[in-house]
Amino acid sequence: MYNRDTGAGRKTSDPYAFSGEGPQGSGECTAVLGTMTAALQAQRTVSNAAIHAAVIKISSSKSAKGCAYGITFACAQTELVRTVLGRAGISVKKYMGG
Numbered sequence: 001m002y003n004r005d006t007g008a009g010r011k012t013s014d015p016y017a018f019s020g021e022g023p024q025g026s027g028e029c030t031a032v033l034g035t036m037t038a039a040l041q042a043q044r045t046v047s048n049a050a051i052h053a054a055v056i057k058i059s060s061s062k063s064a065k066g067c068a069y070g071i072t073f074a075c076a077q078t079e080l081v082r083t084v085l086g087r088a089g090i091s092v093k094k095y096m097g098g
Helices: 036-048 075-087
Strands: 028-034 054-058 068-074 094-096
Touching: 028 036, 028 054, 028 075, 036 054, 036 068, 036 075, 068 075
Parallel strands: none
Antiparallel strands: 028 068, 028 094, 054 068
């Protein structure tokens, strides 16, 4: 299983691929957005679509430019989250899950 604190787990060069080893749909997934403002906007957007999400700070070892923020949500909701954020024009830097 992917550990967002230590970074343990499968890595891929595709920024939209999942980094976790578990099957998609199990556990908790993360959408890395960058700024706190973007993460809060994403959280509001997915919450309006009846998806529970929480804003988190992403470890600086996970982001190329240091501090970043994202939202966590149930991996079973991944496709819906991608669709909702995409339609809202919210840019996601990377999806992680597992």
